[in-house]
Amino acid sequence: MDKESLLLSLKQDIAKARHIAFFGGAGVSTESGIPDFRSANGLYQEGYGDISPETILSHDYFYRHTGEFYDFYREKMLYLDAKPNPAHLYLAKLERERKRVSIITQNIDGLHQKAGSKEVYELHGSVHRNKCLSCGHMVDANYIKNYKGRIPLCPKCSGLLKPEVVLYGEPLPEDALYGAIEALMEADLLLVAGTSLSVYPAAGLLHYYKGEGKIYVLNLSPLPFDKTLKKRVVTIEGKLAESILELQRL
Ligand code: CNA
Numbered sequence: 001m002d003k004e005s006l007l008l009s010l011k012q013d014i015a016k017a018r019h020i021a022f023f024g025g026a027g028v029s030t031e032s033g034i035p036d037f038r039s040a041n042g043l044y045q046e047g048y049g050d051i052s053p054e055t056i057l058s059h060d061y062f063y064r065h066t067g068e069f070y071d072f073y074r075e076k077m078l079y080l081d082a083k084p085n086p087a088h089l090y091l092a093k094l095e096r097e098r099k100r101v102s103i104i105t106q107n108i109d110g111l112h113q114k115a116g117s118k119e120v121y122e123l124h125g126s127v128h129r130n131k132c133l134s135c136g137h138m139v140d141a142n143y144i145k146n147y148k149g150r151i152p153l154c155p156k157c158s159g160l161l162k163p164e165v166v167l168y169g170e171p172l173p174e175d176a177l178y179g180a181i182e183a184l185m186e187a188d189l190l191l192v193a194g195t196s197l198s199v200y201p202a203a204g205l206l207h208y209y210k211g212e213g214k215i216y217v218l219n220l221s222p223l224p225f226d227k228t229l230k231k232r233v234v235t236i237e238g239k240l241a242e243s244i245l246e247l248q249r250l
Contacts, residue, residue: 006236007247010216013189017213019100021187022091023206027194027219029109031085031241038196039220043076059169062162067150073163077108078127078145084115085241087193090248092116102183106195106202108165121180123202124166125173134159172201184208193218193240197225218243 001009014020026036036042043053055061056072084092092115095101103112103120110128112120127141132154139161144152152161166172184190188211197203206229209215217223217235225233236243 003236003238003243004246004250006234007243008250009234010191010236011247011250013213013216014094017099017187017189019102019183019187020094020189020191021102021104021184021209021211023104023184023190023192023195025106025193025195025197025199027196028087028105028240029082029085029107029111030194031087031239032079032082032109032111034079034082034109036194038198054168057167059167062167066160070144070151074145077165078141079109080141080145082109082111084111086248087241087244088112088115088117090244095119100187102180102187104180104183104205106199119183121176121183123172123176123180123205125164125176127163127165129164130161131164132157132159132161177205180205181208185210187211189213190215191218192216192223195219195223197223 026034027039030036030039037044037053056069062069088111091101091103091112095117101117101119103117105112105120105122106124108122108124108127110126130139130141130144135154135157137154137156139155143155144161144163153159154161184205185208187209190206190209190211192206192215195203214234215229215232217233218240219235219237220239221237222235
C-alpha cells in the first residue's frame with residue numbers, strides 16, 4: 001500500500017476507536033526543534049570526550065559529578081521555548097472531541113500537556129518538576145536554566161535540587177507506570193511513534209496492549225518488533241508531524 005492509503009486506513013481506524021493509546025518517544029518532538037538521542041542529528045552523534053550521554057544522565061553521575069551533570073543537562077536537555085507541533089496538537093484535538101486518548105510518553109519536555117492533552121503518563125518524568133533533596137521545595141525548569149551558578153540550589157534552604165527526570169539506573173515512577181499499563185490494557189487502538197524502542201523497561205510495556213486491531217507505527221525508520229506483535233504492525237514511514245498533517249488533509 002502507498003503512504004496515502006496507509007494514512008487513510010489509520011484515519012478510519014482512529015474514527016472508529018473508542019480509546020486510543022499513543023506510545024511516543026523523542027521523535028515526537030524533533031519537529032518542535034528538540035533533538036532526539038539516536039537519529040543522525042541526535043545527541044548521541046555529538047562527542048563528549050570519553051563520556052557517553054547515558055553515563056552523564058545516570059543516577060551515579062548526578063551525585064558524583066553534579067557540576068558536570070548540570071553543565072550537560074542545562075545545555076542539552078532544556079528546550080524551554082519549544083512549542084507543540086502538529087502531532088501533539090492533533091492528539092489533544094482528538095481528546096477534546098471526546099475520545100479517550102492516553103498519551104504514554106518517554107519524553108520529558110511537557111509538550112503534550114502544552115498542546116492540551118490531559119491524560120499523559122510521563123514514564124521518564126519531566127524537566128518541569130525539580131525537587132530540593134533537603135526540604136522538598138519544588139522549582140520550575142526556568143529556575144534551573146537561569147540559575148546563576150554551576151549547580152542550582154534551593155531558593156528556600158540552599159539544598160541540592162534534582163530534576164524529576166528518570167536517570168539511567170533509576171526506577172520508573174509508579175503512578176506513570178501503572179497508569180500506562182492500565183491504559184494499554186484498555187485501549188482498542190495503539191499508535192507507536194517517534195521512538196527507537198530501545199530503552200527498557202518502557203519499550204517492553206507495549207506487550208500490555210490487548211486491543212485486537214492493528215498497531216500503527218509512525219516513525220522515520222521501521223522498528224524491531226518481536227514475533228507476537230509483528231504480524232499486527234502497520235508501519236508508516238516518514239516524519240510524524242508531516243504524516244499527521246497529510247492524514248488531516250485526506
Ligand atoms: P531515540 O532512541 O532517540 O529514538 C527516536 C526515534 O524517533 C528514532 O527511531 C527516530 O528514527 C525517530 N524519529 C526522529 N524524528 C522523527 C520524526 N520527526 N518523525 C518520526 N520519527 C522520528 O528516542 P526514544 O524516545 O526512543 O528513547 C528514549 C529516551 C530519549 C527517553 O529516555 C527520553 O527521555 C529521551 N529523550 C527525550 C527527549 C524529549 O523529551 N523531547 C529528547 C531527547 C531524548
